[in-house]
Amino acid sequence: MVFVSMQFEAGAQGEHDNGVPFPPLAENVPDLPARTWFDYGVREGIPRMLDLWDAHGLQITLHMTGQAVERNPALAREIVARRHEAAAHGQTWTPHWTLTEAEERASYAANIAAIDRPRACVRSASMPSGCVARPGRWVCCRTWASRTASMICPVTPLTTRVNGKPFAIVPYTLRNNDIARWGAEGPLTASAFGQELKDEFDQLYEEAAHRRRMMSMSTHDRIGGTPARVKVLGDFLRYAKQHPGVVFMRKDRIAELALSLPDVPVKAI
Numbered sequence: 001m002v003f004v005s006m007q008f009e010a011g012a013q014g015e016h017d018n019g020v021p022f023p024p025l026a027e028n029v030p031d032l033p034a035r036t037w038f039d040y041g042v043r044e045g046i047p048r049m050l051d052l053w054d055a056h057g058l059q060i061t062l063h064m065t066g067q068a069v070e071r072n073p074a075l076a077r078e079i080v081a082r083r084h085e086a087a088a089h090g091q092t093w094t095p096h097w098t099l100t101e102a103e104e105r106a107s108y109a110a111n112i113a114a115i116d117r118p119r120a121c122v123r124s125a126s127m128p129s130g131c132v133a134r135p136g137r138w139v140c141c142r143t144w145a146s147r148t149a150s151m152i153c154p155v156t157p158l159t160t161r162v163n164g165k166p167f168a169i170v171p172y173t174l175r176n177n178d179i180a181r182w183g184a185e186g187p188l189t190a191s192a193f194g195q196e197l198k199d200e201f202d203q204l205y206e207e208a209a210h211r212r213r214m215m216s217m218s219t220h221d222r223i224g225g226t227p228a229r230v231k232v233l234g235d236f237l238r239y240a241k242q243h244p245g246v247v248f249m250r251k252d253r254i255a256e257l258a259l260s261l262p263d264v265p266v267k268a269i
Helices: 031-053 066-071 073-081 102-119 138-142 192-205 227-241 252-262
Strands: 002-007 061-064 085-086 160-161 165-170 215-220
Touching: 002 031, 002 073, 002 252, 031 073, 031 215, 031 227, 061 066, 061 073, 061 102, 066 073, 066 138, 066 252, 073 085, 073 102, 085 102, 160 252, 192 215, 192 227, 227 252
Parallel strands: 002 061, 002 215, 061 085
Antiparallel strands: 160 165
16 A cells, blocks of 8 residues: 655745755845745646646645645645545644644644635535644644544554544655655655655565555655656656555545554554
8 A cells, every 4th residue: 555645835834934955044034045945836846746646546645734725725726626635734834742732723723724615616525534733743633533644654554542532543754755855864866765765665565465564655845846756756656556456545545444444553642
């Protein structure tokens, strides 16, 4: 099983707390290069990746920040019209672990309302059923008793119980992640990132002969949508689809599967 997530964040970033690979500027200086970098994600990155997913018949999960959706409603409508999952990613870029419970609830309520407006224009689209905190943390479990992605590293879905209800965890990745491999451990070239995806896939595919295995991939509007990375992502998708038994699924479908199957690992929180 392979799933792909894509972050729709451009437009929600802060002027200075924006995580871009540029030297920080003084607080009173507008960061114009950073603005254009994020703008590229909306104008070029997301449309290019949407065409890539369509070319391969994939439905993926979009982690959509509320402010990004509000500032780019036509693009949000196109995303749900193409039958991708619209998942919550908070209303702003405020780190969720800094919020009180009331503030966190309000952030997700605003985020869902922002997503629901373009979703309402497309009858086939469903309400958001999952979320990933920013940055990826467990804290969103305080207020969400459905499905989440704020768990790092496991290669199989997990379940737990929150407020007495079943709770599915679809892990996020920092390995097969374009932004994490952009600078934290030294930037990977596009071709090196593609090779890393294939190497991880090969190992998990071998292990899948004996136990459940799942591969997570994460892309970001302004990074994964560059021409070179779209090319290597396409190369990887063609490679993976050649292997018998490989399926690509949205995170909400994986969560539903995890809640229905026996012997899914249980995580205490």
